[in-house]
Amino acid sequence: MTRKLKKGGYAAILSVIVIAAVVLLNMIVGRLPEKVRQWDLSGTQIYTVGDTTKELLASLDKDVTIYVVADPSAVDDRITSFVNRYADLSDHIKVENVDSVLHPDQVKQLNAENNTILVMCEDNGKTETIQMSDIIKYDQMSYYYYGQAKETEFDGEGQLTSAVSYVTNDVQKNIYVTEGHGETALGTLTSDMLEKSGLTVNTINLLTGGGIPEDCELLMINAPASDLADDEKTMVTDYMDGGGNVLLIAGYSDKDRPNLNAVMTAYGLNMENGLAADTKSCYQNNPYYIFPTLVSGSEITTGVDRKSTALILQSAAFSQLETLPDEVTVEPFMETTDGGMLVTENGQTAGTYILGATAVKTLDSGTARLTVFGTPSLIDDGLNSTFTNLTNLDLFMNAVTANFEDVTNVSIPSKSLEVTYNTVTHGGMWGIVFILVIPVITVAAGLMVWLKRRRL
Known part of the structure; x- marks a missing residue:
């Protein structure tokens, strides 16, 4: 056997070994879990x-x-x-x-x-x-x-x-959203998230509908522009006295809403007549665009990403009664900072104001729960689509599912596929440095090196 033939044989054997190793490695990798194979x-x-x-x-x-x-x-x-x-x-x-x-x-x-x-x-x-x-x-x-x-x-x-949760869970819950008071309609994002958690949403006019249906497990009132009628106030009060749950997104209104406030007062909360503002934690120096303080330990804020934040616009302000009604406990979960204030036509009153709270009343046959938010901007489609990293919808869904012992929040928002560009809106001195100074220095340095090499 010639030396050339012997080298060729070694090369062929080595090639077969390498190919076999690659095939074997591919087979092993193919059996690995998806999370290991793809990052x-x-x-x-x-x-x-x-x-x-x-x-x-x-x-x-x-x-x-x-x-x-x-x-x-x-x-x-x-x-x-x-x-x-x-x-x-x-x-x-x-x-x-x-x-x-x-x-x-x-x-x-x-x-x-x-x-x-x-x-x-x-x-x-x-x-x-x-x-x-x-x-x-x-x-x-x-x-x-x-x-x-x-x-x-x-x-x-x-x-x-959502699909896995639905097919493995036999629980069905009905939510009724009131209408007839100029309420804000639930947006697409909110409706989708409620559906993902297996919650059925219906609308009800309390006056024309004859009251709150028996299968109502959560009554939602979303930013009513006008007050409840006397009959409606009685319906809501009776419903809660029977162990019902109410979620109120109050919203600011320049009209008096004594019946709505009476429902809240019975649960230890008072809706102030004015707008909430915060001079210490706000968006782009607008005190009415508030980054609220989330209170730790509340079931509403549990699991909410602390690296992100909520953002609410033009919110009503609440305060807790000094003396709570019998068997009522109040737990604020969203507040202004100590730089908060209440703004009215007559002026400004500094203080820390409640922007979201839960009040629970112990009854002989169980409990009744009232959850309040200060503004419908919390679940506004436009706001949450523009700022996709907000925790607004997480807080809302936690507040909804907290009313049910056998329902958990499995509503997960979609993730953006849009290309995000880094832009400098107000460059100032940094804009001059990066746009003018650095390019000029780079060109000058290159020219000097070129001239030096040319002389050599």
Whole structure:
């Protein structure tokens, strides 16, 4: 055997060994969990599963199957990757891909639809269908005006976690939202989050509807422009005396609302006649745009990200009665700082004012709960869409679900897919440095080096 042939044989054997090692490594990596194989390097962490989902999956005691029903070649890889992470986090969850092109009979047998995710609980047979278009959302106006499909949001965790919670939970709760007083309608974000937690929202006019329905488990009054009628005040009072729960988003009004305030007074709270302001913790030096202080230890603020903040605009102010009614306890969970003040037509009164509180009354047959917020801006779609890192909706959903012992807040907002640009709105001296000084110095230094080298 020649020396050249011997070298070639060694090279061939080494090549076979390297190829075999690569194939074996790929097989091993392919068996690893999705969370190990793929790292979340996205700007808004769209693949990262939050604590709410982890706690839900860890507590599962029923088997759930997630069917991805679509042509596999047409499914977005981001959806596939995210779904597989749920199976990695719980032994009670398995994922199956159903090829709607090759196996239409299986799609029909599951009673599923194409381009959907079907979440099914094996124990009780409950199912929930998620449209692919509800996970990756697009700006329809952009397509209409410019003919381009622009991605805006990724709602994988919100949709999947809500579906898993729904199919494994037999609890159904009814919320009634009042109308007839110029109330602000619930926005899309708020309605979606209530639905994600398995809560059914209905509207009710207390006068024309004949009162509060028997199946009402939470009565919500959202920023009424006018006061309750005397009959309505009696209805609400009787409802709470029977152990009912009321969530009031008061909102500021220049009109007197004595009946509404009487309901609050019975639970140890007083709605001040003026606007809340805060000179120490506000947005862009506007004291009516308040970053409220969240009180630790409250169940409403539990689990809220302390690295983020809430922002409320033009809020009503509350104070606690010096002497509380019998069997009533009041727990503020959102306040101004000590730089707070009450602004009225007659002037300003400094102090720390309540912006959100819970009052609980102990009854012979249980408890009644009144939760108040000072402003509907807390759940405003425009505000929460503009500032996506606010904790406003988390506080609201915690306040809603605190009324139910068997309901937890599994409402997870979608994550933005918009490209975020860093901009300097007021450059001042720094703008001159970066735009003029640094480029001039760089060009001058380069010119000097060039001249020096040319002489050499």
